[in-house]
Amino acid sequence: MKKIVTTSGIEIKKVYTEVKAVTDLPGEYPFTRGVQPDMYRGKLWTMRQYAGFSTAEESNKRYHYLLQKGTMGLSVAFDLPTQIGYDSDHELAEGEVGKVGVAIDSLRDMETLFDGIELQKITTSMTINATASTLLAMYAALAKKQGADLKQISGTIQNDILKEYAARGTYIYPPKPSMRIITDIFEYCSVELPKWNTISISGYHMREAGSTAVQELAFTLANGKAYLEAALHKGLDINVFSKRLSFFFNGHNNFFEEVAKFRAARRMWAKITKNLGATDPRAQQLRFHTQTGGSTLTAQQPMNNIMRVTIQAMAAVMGGTQSLHTNGYDEALSLPTEEAARIALRTQQLIAQESGIVDTVDPLAGSYFVEALTDEVERMAWDYIERIDAMGGAVAAIEAGYIQQQIADAAYQYQKDIESGERILVGVNKFQEAEPPFDKVFRIDDSIRAIQMEKLTVLKNDRNQSAVDISLNELEARAKDGRNLMPSIMESVENYATLGEIATTLRGVFGEY
Template identity: 65%
Template sequence: MSCNDKLQDCFKKWEEEKLEKALSRFGERKPQFLSGSNEEVRRLYTPLDVEDINYDDLGFPGQYPFTRGVQPTMYRGKFWTMRMYAGFATAEESNKRYKYLIDQGSMGLSVAFDLPTQMGYDSDDSISEGEVGKVGVAIDSLEDMEILFDGIPLDKVSTSMTINAPASVLLAMYIAVAQKQGVGMEKLRGTIQNDILKEYVARGTYIFPTKPSMRLITNIFEYCSENVPKWNTISISGYHIREAGSTAIQEVAFTLSNGIAYVNAAIDAGLNVDDFAPRLSFFFNAHNDLFEEVGKYRAARRLWAKIMKERFGAKKEKSLMLKFHTQTGGSTLTAQQPENNIVRVAIQTLAAVMGGTQSLHTNSKDEALALPTEDSVRTALRTQQIVAHESGVADTIDPLAGSYYVESLTNKIEKEAMKLIEKIDALGGSPNAIDKGYMQQEIMESAYRYQKEIENDERVIVGMNKFKVEEEAPKDLLRVDPSVGKRKCEKLKELKDRRDNELVKKNLEDLKKACKSDENLMPYILDAVNSYATLGEICGVMREEFGEYKQSVMI
């Protein structure tokens, strides 16, 4: 009798002699247990659930297929980058918050931009009224970016910028600030999100149609590979896909499908895969289903390594590595009993760390109500520091490897995500699937199912639909001064009065001509930025030449 046959007999005996008696006496909490992806969670996992695993599919850390991590020592060498997402009101106020975070031990900065900036509008545009500085910092020109990073040496910090449609302009501003500090482009470290496909799918801060948007992205790939070699040129984002309501499996599948589309676009533009692939990075969510999240990260790493090797023929080891930033799940935070959010964030932090993230932002307890206060941001940062220094989970690599449950989850997520990727391939790839509304529809259906489960009390959200208490109205929330918009408009007028407007006009004309050609637009954008052309003026030229994207109507 084989070992598996013997185990199968023992399992049946346990069910008959122990389990059935327990079930007849006590039953179980509910008839069916489901993961966050609505997949069945079995009562017990054994070697029978992972009997088809070959250790080659796991490998060792820093070795293909990178299931167990992208570095040989992982956190035994150094911790993940503790990067806190921040930005509000004006550049001056956000600069103070960045310096506070650095003083508190943050290892990297993550810039949140306000909605007009994300959409490529200046603060004095009529469409910006009421939104200036509300959900992030307002950046209209190089002058604002200079203030934002005043006193922060850009050769010493790693900076992430959550910006997409106008990513080329904000990156140019960052490069220009570094040059004014005397910091060469080759020394800059950080990431620009630059992921327009997920904007069409899940978030909505798009400007240009698909084709010119992909051109701008590949222009950044090319420019940075030659001039800013340490910069991660894109953060292919599953975070917002998950925030929109996708499952963990959909998050992996749709994110990697978008990644495939970016690689294809770069290759079609004449770039060699091994020249740009090492600087691709990813951005994932961390939700409360701890084991599913760990399996998700492990499956995504393995799946991407196989895609890069088998589909694209990448040769460099770094081209095969899925390196990712994680942010704890904003949509999991509740306005009710906000102190509970500290616990949720701690669980999500554990999931990200045990799943092998390269950097992490932890949300603050009050973010379901407002932008976070300094006190709540400090608690969120301390959560990472406690996990790093006190929990022990960072002392060994991939600590949940070998768990029958986690290995089974990793295999299942990889398998189911690959099925979705193949379906997207059959639709003509990610951009076509988006234009046809496929991803959007899948996410909406998952979001609807999840919400109905909460409303029907099938899914418990502590403090919201169960274990409720009477609460006072929240106090001491951060409020953005409503006069910010007026002050920003005044500053813009002063800037336009004193800059060299003839030079601005010339640089914008040069950019307009370049838009009509096949040239890389980054040098032209950098010239415009350096002459203090505004974000709105630069994006306005590209709007005029490229047009604007119109979302497909879903029926």
């Protein structure tokens, strides 16, 4: 009989007949079964919809639409120039403004983005990394202008630069100054924004780049360990800053392997934090957001993607996620239309309200298969982490190209399996059919750049240029002498310095990678 093997290389047995007793309880170390004793019986996960496109005005309309339909938290996508520290009028921004997210050049754009939305009443997740410090400063500055108590503001910045070097590419500075910026954010927020999640350590993009489930888990936790060690080196208290770390995982199609991955992740992180000195249970907990797998969606027969997203979302919920984004069925073709975004949100609401999955904590606990698979995923992930530790940790492994090569090899093998028919992708290499072109696509017009450039001209005429220059000079001085950068970034933002001006100042000290 042919072997059945997951993409991680785990052989699936014909039947599972024994398992060790499940004795640990949800909400207790090592948190295999969940971070809260009552999980969704007490509070549902946060239902987010990732959105952001075109101008701040257009994205603001989509946010109001999503909030009206029942979204519980906003999740902001930024365009590529914003992600890599260029204003919309920079020559390298041409053709990219507003395309894969919203263009944010200054605090004025942030004010427009959240017009009519009280920041103290919602949580916001921002998918931003190299320029995370600046976008967080803009968000905090806007909250102050709204009269909010910054100590009550909650949300997340992704702020995970290591996975950018490994899998995604939107880095600006070399690894060491990038790590310094991240620990500056940890330190600043521990005092000024204590409820803010200062990093979302992301496996999602490594999975999108082609990693297996086990690699996604191992490389994410290895990166997380590197952030812990960097913060400890700075003298920060792990029992304080570790409570504000969160994680971001991918939800893929192999339902049981995904559930096992999430359960193993909590157990492994509890051990890592404990070994590094965390004694507070909340500092040992792995809290995570899940997004369904964008790379699993097909342009062929796109309505099939609704079923894929449902399977992936159910795995995330059964695995104990704290927050979930479900992809639109049309995302292999374009940014999601309003119809696709609504169906994606309704998918979560149906799981929550009609499936019965939320009625008990860790519903698959004690399954011979799931318990054995959780153990095997954990064992294989530790093997990777031990190899990375032997190289000197995640930063050294990335600089050596090890993590990138492992992901590339896995992606190549998966593609070979699809092309040979070893793995079936419905509608792509089996059950194909002729279909008319899919015409319900969402397009962004290039004229947006002209709109943003005009806004920048008006902004620079309106602002106090002397105040901008003073705050940017202070930022440069802090970058050189090692003081925390965040107070100067906050001051620069409040004086309406642009994102590009702040990034350029730091480029002048740190260089580019």
